[in-house]
Amino acid sequence: MxxxxxxxxxxxxxxxxxxxxxxxxxxxxxxxxxxxxxxxxxxxxxxxxxxxxxxxxxxxxxxxxxxxxxxxxxxxxxxxxxxxxxxxxxxxxxxxxxxxxxxxxxxxxxxxxxxxxxxxxxxxxxxxxxxxxxxxxxxxxxxxxxxxxxxxxxxxPLAPVYHQALVAYSKLDRPTAVLNIGGVGNVTLITKDGHIIASDTGPGNGPLDNWMSRNGMGAFDPDGKYAAAGEPHFPLVRKWLEREFFQQPTPRSADRYDFDVINDMDDLTIENGAATLAAFTTLAAVYTLNGMREKPRSLIVCGGGRHNKGMMWMLREHLDATVKTAEEVGWNSxxxxxxxxxxxxxxxxxxxxxxxxxxxxxxxxxxxxxxxxx
Incomplete structure (x- = not known):
């Protein structure tokens, strides 16, 4: 019992x-x-x-x-x-x-x-x-x-054991992963046999929020509107993905301010800066998922990042998995x-x-x- x-x-x-x-x-x-x-x-x-x-x-x-x-x-x-x-x-x-x-x-x-x-x-x-x-x-x-x-x-992260319970509660097919894009990003992979593997992925919405705020555009990028209107500067993203955090073995954890990269972005327009930071968040998550021992069939995105159309589009482009928001599987993100x-x-x-x-x-x-x- x-x-x-x-x-x-x-x-x-x-x-x-x-x-x-x-x-x-x-x-x-x-x-x-x-x-x-x-x-x-x-x-x-x-x-x-x-x-x-x-x-x-x-x-x-x-x-x-x-x-x-x-x-x-x-x-x-x-x-x-x-x-x-x-x-x-x-x-x-x-x-x-x-x-x-x-x-x-x-x-x-x-x-x-x-x-x-x-x-x-x-x-x-x-x-x-x-x-x-x-x-x-x-x-x-x-x-x-x-x-x-x-x-x-x-x-x-501490939510993984709860993500495991949510996936069981909703009877979702495994392997499946739950990606939370909050101030910091973290992901939980629930393997085919029901075990959990998790890690912080790196930046969440924190750097993008700081960029919008610093440019006098409010506290965040609503629905990823600015990111969607810009072009990511990939050489910068590649440089940032070489930072110490990404060299650590998983599971690894981060502070929101570990990814304070805005000083590298003086030459970028607001839109291109937003697109570059959205790409950084997304590719950091893809990099972490690709390093895990099983590839998820589906990825469920929760946290504020699920509203960012650019991030969702990039996740679909870069992962061989069905990408859904938490709401699409009946959860309240x-x-x-x-x-x-x-x-x-x-x-x-x-x-x-x-x-x-x-x-x-x-x-x-x-x-x-x-x-x-x-």
Whole structure:
């Protein structure tokens, strides 16, 4: 017999700083029983600026010396926003809220250092799990990455075991791969025999978002409109694909700011720059997939990148696989990462592993997460 199933609520705030995703999920920590309702609670412009300032301070700090003072203001924004997201989702869906047993809380990543030859990696997610548990009156599992990194794992990606459960839930043919294009890209291959192999792929939407913002064109490229209107500069893409990250064996992990290549692009128009960065993101994913031991028959794309028509077109051009968006297979892409942390919270409760040698490079399957009681 498996474990009892629970209704859990997952919370995710990605490095793109657009808001807090919250989602209900019913699971026993292995099978998905039901996908629940979800919402995105968007950060105000003021809150975004506070989080952006904390991220920039973290990049300067690099774990050396005292913590930046502005982390305190960022933690206040994170706590307030997550409480509101939980309350709003529970208010809108009382039948789910009535059965809610526990919460999975990711926090806000401001710095991620993968392990190097002689050094363990370090990662920092801002957010106070104990304060959240007290505020919402439910047990909260948080700090999912530290145990993996202490055991010399990459600490990321953590969604692969959930992707495996989603593919089983939807009865999809294997081998299939799930590509998430968020601030950073990551991919999970579910092999023909149901095993998972995963890695960060490199840049997601982060560099393209920065390019649009730096050129005064808003926070992102809507539907990949600018990328689609430009021509990629492939010599630059080839140069970027020779960076240290791509020389590491998989699984490898990255920080959003590891791919800050904009200073190479002074001569490019906005459209050509957008097309070049979209090509970089796409070809980094193709490069990672081509290095895996099985070729997927189908690729399911989730995260903001699924809206980028140029990225989707390039994936179809460069991969011998059927490329679909998450919505085309009946998933809600905007909720997947939040659902994943609901799933990981239930796995953590039952002491089931959340990271594996083939997903984070850790020596043996690892449990993770810290429990805060209300």
């Amino acid at each position: 498996g474990h009892p199933h629970y209704i859990a609520l997952g919370l995710m705030s990605g490095t793109s700083l657009d808001g807090v995703d919250a989602a209900f999920l019913e699971t026993d920590g292995e099978r998905i029983i039901r996908l629940g309702p979800s919402l995105c609670f968007e950060y105000s412009q003021e809150d975004k600026l506070i989080l952006e300032a904390a991220t920039q301070a973290a990049l300067r700090w690099q774990f050396e010396g005292p913590r930046p003072n502005n982390f305190v203001a960022a933690e206040t924004v994170i706590l307030k926003s997550h409480i509101r997201a939980v309350n709003a989702l529970c208010e809108d869906h009382r039948e789910w809220a009535a059965e809610l047993k526990l919460i999975g809380f990711h926090g806000q990543t401001v710095l991620h250092h993968p392990p190097k030859a002689l050094f363990k990696g370090r990662t920092l997610q801002l957010g106070d799990g104990k304060a959240l548990a007290k505020a919402v009156g439910k047990p909260v599992w948080y700090d999912f990455r530290t145990a993996d990194m202490a055991a010399r794992g990459q600490g990321a 905007d909720a997947i990462e939040a659902q994943a942390f609901a799933y990981l919270a239930v796995r953590a409760k039952w002491k089931l592993p959340i990271s594996f040698p083939t997903t984070t490079g850790v020596a043996k399957p690892m449990t993770g997460g810290v429990l805060a009681m209300p």
